[in-house]
Amino acid sequence: MMESSEEDDDFPSIESITPQSKIDSVHQSHTEKGIRKLCCELLDLKDAVENLCGNRRTKYLAFLRMSEEVVEMEHELVELRKHISSQGIIVQDLMTGVCRELEEWNQENADTNDPPLDPKVDDVQEEMDDPKKKFLEKIDVLLAEHKVEEALEALEAEERNFSGDSSTESSSYKSSFLERKAMLEDQLTEIAELPAVSANELKKALSGLIKLGKGPSAQLLLLKSRGSRLQKNIEVFLPSCSVCPKTFPAALSRLVFSMxxxxxxxxxxxxxxxxxxxxxxxxxxEWEIEFFVRLVKENAPPSETISALRAASICVQDSLNYCLLLESQGLKLSKLLLVLLRPYLEEVLELNFRRARKAVFDSMEVDENLPLSPHFVSAVSAFATSSNSVLVDSGMKFLYIISDILEQLMPLVVSHFGGNVLPRISQLFDKYMDALIRALPGPSDDDSLTELKETIPFRAETDSEQLAILGIAFTIMDELLPSMVVKIWSPKNENQEPGNENIVPNASTTTELKDWRRQLQYSFDKLRDHFCRQYVLSFIYSREGKTRLNAQIYLGGDGEDSQWDTLPSLPFQALFAKLQQLATVAGDVLLGKEKLQKILLARLTETVLMWLSNEQDFWGVFEDKSTPLQPLGLQQLILDMHFTVEIA
Structure with a gap:
């Protein structure tokens, strides 16, 4: 019974199972309800969107009506201001008339004992007061109607006729006169500070301030107005900087320097x-130029990108050209601009060359569509074989990266900052030579090269492969890199003009290029010397570590029975044969590079002589008095040395 109950729990009876038809009907009903509910929600959403669109149109029309009402209200305010001014004049006239009538009435009712006023004096006083009052009233009307030019002319004319009387009436009139003058100055200042003031209106307002004796204030208003206008133009322009990251400094410099x-x-x-x-x-x-340089830095692409280098180069080129044009107007701003731009340009150059170092060594795969000159491609591809394609690709990639950087530099950048570019190119070439050294067999004496151990996934084992490395490096150093640099550096020499400070003298340029080529030669010599050293050592030492050039060969024989052989000893004959074999291979691999072939063979024999001169074990044999050097051995040694020198 227990077993039966357990089976019932594990396997329920057939009556508890829900039929498939019921499941389908339930799911179908739920699905239909969900779809109907979703349709209702979509219809509600559609109605809400239509209502929103209708409200937007209604509000837009209301906004247009309000704008028209605002314009009409502004006109009404202007008319109201004029009306208030005229009413003020009427009130002032009424007050003057009432005061005069009161004065006449007081005179009629005055005590008969009082001495009568002299009518002539009273008439003269009234005649003096009336023109002054009328003048002040006229100025008030002109100021109320904003007729600043007429008010200025009237004030100037009155000031010329103004007497130096120091009486009370004159002081009061002078105070009123200066008050109107200050009001005119305020109106002229308001006109000059208007955001949308035209050039003609601004000029008239500033001229008026100068006539009022406010020249410094007028110039500050001019500078403020132009600075505000420049700021607005820049604010409109800045959002488009991201669209043209390379060329935006040109447009920005045009805005700033034209203003x-x-x-x-x-x-x-x-x-x-x-x-x-x-x-x-x-x-x-100067303030505007500082602001301009700050804007260029803030809106330029990241400093390590090639776009940033192009943008900085265009900025220097166009800005210095504009500064040159401004010199005709008495403004010398080139030095300030260079001081402000130098840190930024040097930072961009440094980060771009760091990126170039990583790009050269990170991957040796080269896109076949690299925009390299056909001359460069053919010069490097001449050393290509089926086994060293990676090596050729690395050379082409190195040339492309250098070419890409140099093509971004404008003539004036080369003129002023070329001294910072050339050393960085030589440093990059030196790193490239270090990487090629790692592709040659044999240990390197430079411990710093360990970080480049896995740089080039290629090892040159045969003589032809090793010579191809030297050929590519020599071609880049002696032909291709100088060709690139001279192409960029030459325009400034062609366009040089006397007295132009923006152009570097020929002598200075020539010195820089000579020093640069000397650095390239030094880097290549490291690669060449490493090859020669490992090649000579691989001949001198066998795989067991024994030397083939052993001084014991000169100690054999007793000096009487032996005959002197007029031929070099066998090790030196083998050395000569190996060098001849290498010369044959070099003639095929380094075809057309006779200069390199001669230098290479001469350096190989020099390396042999250097090894002999520094090898203490070789010369230590002759210092052992137990086995003295015989005359025939000495003659053979001298012959071998002469033979080695002749090979060199």
Missing amino acids: ISLTTRESGLIFGDNPVYTNRVVQWA
């Missing part, structure tokens, strides 16, 4: 050549 030129010209026309005004314009221009 500086315009402001300088306007200041000269309005304020003349007064040094006070000129110095203030120069100071303002």
Whole structure:
């Protein structure tokens, strides 16, 4: 019974199983309800969107109506202001008339004992007061109607006719006169500070301030107006910087320097050549240039990208050209601009060359569509074989990266910052030589090269492969790199003009290029010497570590029975044969590189002589007095040395 109950629990009876038809009907009903509910929600959402669109149209039309009402209200306010001004004049006239009538009434009712006033004096006083009051009233009307030019002319004319009377009436009138003058100054200042003021209106307002004796204030208003206008233009332009990251400095520099030129010209026309005004314009221009450089840094691409290098180069080129044009207006801003741009450009150069070092050694695979000159491709591909394609690809990639950097540099960048570019190219070439040294067999004496151990996935085992490495390195050092650099450096020499500070003299350029080529030669010599050293050592020492050039060969014989052989000893004959074999291979691999072949063979024999001169074990044999050197052995040694020198 227990077993039966357990089976019932594990396997329920057939009556508890739900039929498939019921399951289908339940799921179908739930699905239909869900779809209906979703359709209702979509319809509600559609109605809400339509209502929202309708509300937006309604609000937009309401906004247009409100805008029209605002414009009408502004016109009404202007008319109301004029009306209030005219009403004020009427009230003032009424007050003047009432005061006059009261004065006449008081005179009629005055005590008869009082001495009568002299009618002539009273008439003269009234005649004096009436023109002054009328003048002040006229100025008030002109100021109320914003007729600043007419008010200025009237004030100037009155000031010329103004007497130096120090009486109470004159002091009161002078105070009122100066008050109107200050009101006119405020109106002119308001006009100059308007955001949308035209150039003609601004010029008239500034001229008016100058006539009022406010020249410094007028120039500050001019500089403020032009600076505000420049700021607005820049704010409109900046969002487009990301669209053209390489060329945006050109447009930005045009905005800044054109405004500086315009402001300088306007200041000269309005304020003349007064040094006070000129110095203030120069100071303002320097502030704007500092702001310009800061904007370039903030909106430029990341400094390690090639786009940043192009942007910085264009910035230097265009800015210096604009500075050169501004010199005709008396502004010398080139030095300041170079001081401000130098840290930024040097940072961009340094980060780009760091990126170049990583790009050269990270991967040796080269895109077949690299935009390299056909001359460069053919020069490097001449050393290509089926076994060293990776090596050729590395050379082409190195050339492409250098070419890509140099093509971003503009002539004026080369003129002023070429001294910073050339050493970085030589450093990159030196790192490339270190990597090629790792591709040659044999240990390296430079411990710092251990980090490049896995740089090039290629090991040159045969003589032809090793010579191909030397051929590629020599071609890059002697032909291709100088060709690239001279192509970029030459335009500035062709366009050089006397007295142009933006062009580096020929002598300086020649010295820089000579020093640079000397550095390239030094880096290549490291690779060449490493090859020669390991090649000579592989001949001198056998795999067991024994030397083939052993001084014991000169100690044999007793000097009487032996005959002197006029031929070099066998090890030196073998050395000569090995060098001849290498020369044959070099003639095939380094075809057309006779200069390199001669240098290489000469350096190999020099390496043999250097090894002999420094090998103490070789010469220590002759110092052993127990086995003295016989005359025939000495003659053979001398012959071998002469033979080695002749090979060299």
